[in-house]
Amino acid sequence: MNDLTRRHFFSRSSTGLGIAAxxxxxxxxxxxxxxxxxLPHFAPKAKRVIYLFQxxxxxxxxxFDYKPSLAKLRxxxxxxxxxxxxxxxxxxxxxxxxxxxxxxxxxxQHGQSGMWLSELLPHTAKVADHIALVKSLHTEAINHxxxxxxxxxxxxxxxxPSIGSWISYGLGSASxxxxxxxxxxxxxxxxxxxxxxxxxxxGFLPTEHQGVKFRSGADPVLYVSDPEGYDKSARRxxxxxxxxxxxxxxxxxxxxxxxxxxxxxxxxxRMQASVPELADLSTEPDSTFxxxxxxxxxxxxxxxxxxxxxxxxxxxxxxxxxFHRGWDQHGNLPKDIxxxxxxxxxxxxxxxxxxxxxxxxxxxxxxxxxEFGRTVYSQGTLTADNYGRDHHPRCFAVWLAGGGIRGGVxxxxxxxxxxxxxxxxVDVHDLHATILHCLGVDHTKxxxxxxxxxxxxxxxxxxxxxxxxx
Numbered sequence: 001m002n003d004l005t006r007r008h009f010f011s012r013s014s015t016g017l018g019i020a021a022x023x024x025x026x027x028x029x030x031x032x033x034x035x036x037x038x039l040p041h042f043a044p045k046a047k048r049v050i051y052l053f054q055x056x057x058x059x060x061x062x063x064f065d066y067k068p069s070l071a072k073l074r075x076x077x078x079x080x081x082x083x084x085x086x087x088x089x090x091x092x093x094x095x096x097x098x099x100x101x102x103x104x105x106x107x108x109q110h111g112q113s114g115m116w117l118s119e120l121l122p123h124t125a126k127v128a129d130h131i132a133l134v135k136s137l138h139t140e141a142i143n144h145x146x147x148x149x150x151x152x153x154x155x156x157x158x159x160x161p162s163i164g165s166w167i168s169y170g171l172g173s174a175s176x177x178x179x180x181x182x183x184x185x186x187x188x189x190x191x192x193x194x195x196x197x198x199x200x201x202x203g204f205l206p207t208e209h210q211g212v213k214f215r216s217g218a219d220p221v222l223y224v225s226d227p228e229g230y231d232k233s234a235r236r237x238x239x240x241x242x243x244x245x246x247x248x249x250x251x252x253x254x255x256x257x258x259x260x261x262x263x264x265x266x267x268x269x270r271m272q273a274s275v276p277e278l279a280d281l282s283t284e285p286d287s288t289f290x291x292x293x294x295x296x297x298x299x300x301x302x303x304x305x306x307x308x309x310x311x312x313x314x315x316x317x318x319x320x321x322x323f324h325r326g327w328d329q330h331g332n333l334p335k336d337i338x339x340x341x342x343x344x345x346x347x348x349x350x351x352x353x354x355x356x357x358x359x360x361x362x363x364x365x366x367x368x369x370x371e372f373g374r375t376v377y378s379q380g381t382l383t384a385d386n387y388g389r390d391h392h393p394r395c396f397a398v399w400l401a402g403g404g405i406r407g408g409v410x411x412x413x414x415x416x417x418x419x420x421x422x423x424x425x426v427d428v429h430d431l432h433a434t435i436l437h438c439l440g441v442d443h444t445k446x447x448x449x450x451x452x453x454x455x456x457x458x459x460x461x462x463x464x465x466x467x468x469x470x
Contacts, residue, residue, distance in 0.1 A: 056371075057370040058397075078377045134426055162202070181209065193328050291354060369397065374390070
């Protein structure tokens with residue numbers, strides 16, 4: 001009753017309700033900032049996550065899964081004993097032949113661990129001893145949108161909270177002036193699939209936990225800047241008046257989304273000062289741009305977004321997700337994958353090195369990977385220097401670094417065709433469980449009651465892949 005009494009009093013007060021008053025009144029906002037009671041469940045290794053999502057599905061055969069024995073099988077039909085009647089997409093189901101297409105790229109061992117990596121990843125090769133390469137990931141989805149949705153939410157159907165939203169809900173924010181969950185999107189030079197904003201939505205969680213999309217350019221976040229001719233003092237008066245009106249509704253209806261709306265208006269007000277400073281890369285030394293590569297001075301590029309990801313991490317943002325589009329290489333794969341790697345290899349490795357040099361890699365978890373892999377057989381015509389690859393959910397690769405992950409680890413094996421998993425399978429729920437574990441969260445205990453059921457990111461699945469942990 002005390003809480004209701006305070007609400008009743010302040011709703012009739014003639015004084016403005018600024019952020020100080022709101023933060024003292026709305027205990028729900030304070031809880032959101034601090035996370036759920038009792039979390040983390042145990043001492044975390046990681047304080048934050050940077051997820052480098054390679055949208056479109058990089059080919060594991062051309063980047064990570066070295067299969068030298070395929071060279072002598074080039075052009076031969078993939079044996080039925082390997083394919084085992086597994087379903088195909090509509091793009092190759094019509095083929096009566098499935099010619100084996102070995103990678104034309106050279107592989108070599110790198111680091112003290114001797115990790116095999118493609119010549120397309122010379123910069124990743126330099127940080128091989130700091131990454132854990134998982135070669136036995138598999139997923140349930142075979143087409144892009146449900147596969148991306150599965151990686152983001154743990155379900156193929158849209159409408160569930162994204163992983164960043166779950167982490168924001170469970171652990172709260174470590175920043176007073178920036179959201180807990182930030183998203184950036186960059187466009188590669190290859191074929192790009194559609195990417196919906198719902199991939200970083202909060203689903204049935206309170207909407208304050210949805211991802212905030214940062215754009216390139218002078219106005220990184222929509223609707224945060226004041227309109228022309230509208231100064232900051234006018235904005236403050238407007239927000240105080242709006243807060244009083246929303247507060248009356250909150251008192252009468254007790255709808256938590258009204259509290260969220262009040263808090264989000266105040267966050268937007270604080271972001272007016274924090275975001276321009278964050279997005280201004282002119283304060284970075286030349287050595288930063290040299291580390292991240294030639295694209296890093298181009299706003300909105302993957303390289304520039306990697307620098308922004310580090311700056312967000314420094315400022316306490318809990319979950320930072322970069323989507324880089326253009327990996328959908330069904331045809332002309334050798335040419336297109338070169339272009340993608342030219343844009344992403346150096347910045348990805350630079351992020352590892354940059355965080356390590358700043359003493360932040362130990363408590364920052366980096367995840368790199370797409371929604372599924374690519375087939376060993378060629379989609380369409382196989383020639384001496386060209387081939388395409390279809391979607392392949394049965395096995396593919398991701399890598400992780402920092403934040404409680406052992407470096408120099410290659411985990412899991414595939415068969416001789418990189419078609420089926422031969423050893424240590426890891427599914428999407430396992431990956432989610434492992435990410436949460438690094439943050440000190442027991443994935444079975446991070447739940448939210450919705451429509452009579454306690455839901456979680458990993459549903460009724462998931463195991464922590466302890467062999468990856470430091």
